[in-house]
Amino acid sequence: MWRATILTLFPEMFPGPLGLSLAGDALSRGVWALDSQQIREHGIGRHRAVDDTPAGGGAGMVMRADVLAAALDAAAPADDPRPRLLMSPRGAPLTQARVRDLAAGPGAIILCARFEGVDERIIAARQLEEVSIGDYILSGGEVAALALMDACVRLLPGVMGEERSGEEESFEDGLLEYPQYTRPRDFEGRDIPEILLSGDHGKIARWRHEQALALTRARRPDLLSGRKG
Ligand code: SAH
Numbered sequence: 001m002w003r004a005t006i007l008t009l010f011p012e013m014f015p016g017p018l019g020l021s022l023a024g025d026a027l028s029r030g031v032w033a034l035d036s037q038q039i040r041e042h043g044i045g046r047h048r049a050v051d052d053t054p055a056g057g058g059a060g061m062v063m064r065a066d067v068l069a070a071a072l073d074a075a076a077p078a079d080d081p082r083p084r085l086l087m088s089p090r091g092a093p094l095t096q097a098r099v100r101d102l103a104a105g106p107g108a109i110i111l112c113a114r115f116e117g118v119d120e121r122i123i124a125a126r127q128l129e130e131v132s133i134g135d136y137i138l139s140g141g142e143v144a145a146l147a148l149m150d151a152c153v154r155l156l157p158g159v160m161g162e163e164r165s166g167e168e169e170s171f172e173d174g175l176l177e178y179p180q181y182t183r184p185r186d187f188e189g190r191d192i193p194e195i196l197l198s199g200d201h202g203k204i205a206r207w208r209h210e211q212a213l214a215l216t217r218a219r220r221p222d223l224l225s226g227r228k229g
Contacts, residue, residue: 002032002156003082003107004149006142007071009050009114011036013142018149026159032107034149039063042070051115065119068111072126076109084109084128085148087141088117091130094148096171098131102148103155110148112141174227175216178208 006014014036015027026032043050044067051061076082085108092098102108111118111128122128133144154160170177181192195207216223 001030001107002103002105002152004032004034005075005082005107005109006034006036006112006145007039007068007075007110008036008112008140008142008145009039010112010140010142011038014146016146018146018153022159022161023150023153026153026156029158031156031158032153037071037075039067039071042067042074054116060116062116063113063118063122065122065125068118068122069126072109072111072122080109081105082107082109084111084126086111086118086123086128086130087113087133087144087148088130089132089135089137091132093132093134094151096151099148099151100155103152108148108152110141110145112145114140171223173212174223175212176220176223178211178215 008014015024015034018024018034019027023032027034039050040048044064049064050067051063054060054062072084076084083102083105087110123130131144131148133147138144168177181196185192185197193207195203198204
């Protein structure tokens with residue numbers, strides 16, 4: 001079973017939106033599992049402090065390496081085969097390829113930071129892989145962890161209704177997805193492209209591929225340069 005362990009100061013944020021819809025059904029059917037652990041249980045002193053002022057001065061607070069180490073060690077033994085991820089805007093941007101890898105593995109241990117982030121030393125000491133969900137700053141790693149898990153869980157066998165629908169989407173072949181239409185045929189004077197109503201599946205497939213290419217060239221030329229075929 002694919003298993004996610006979350007370390008957070010806000011365990012009540014989980015499963016959150018992943019308790020609903022496809023991911024939620026799969027969660028209650030035992031296709032995947034989620035446990036969220038309160039980092040503060042490993043905090044220091046009567047106030048269970050998890051953070052302190054930055055060495056060298058400056059604004060904000062930094063999460064302590066010793067507290068995070070204790071939380072990580074309690075959540076997963078050293079020989080746990082799951083990758084240890086640290087949600088971080090400095091990390092490698094998450095891609096569909098990395099999501100596929102993660103979904104094919106045993107799950108993930110995910111550390112969600114708050115404040116200014118974590119003491120740098122915890123990253124090497126516990127071999128954390130920093131993962132970003134985009135070039136913007138969130139107030140904490142929880143929403144990023146939810147996004148990452150959502151992307152993984154929908155790929156697990158038996159989660160999505162139609163197995164194929166995962167393969168024809170944006171990024172799966174290095175292209176953005178072609179435009180989609182459904183009823184009604186006339187929406188405020190805008191028609192569905194004639195070719196989609198032709199019943200000629202060969203022609204439709206070619207049209208979709210051309211549309212996907214044109215859209216990718218216009219919006220995300222960066223995707224085309226690194227593309228297989
Ligand atoms: N001072 C840090 C930002 C801290 S934001 C910096 O400038 O890099 C607080 C926490 O939110 C981060 O430690 C991280 O866990 C999470 N976070 C913020 N933006 C993120 C992003 N784009 N991707 C993944 N996690 C993010």
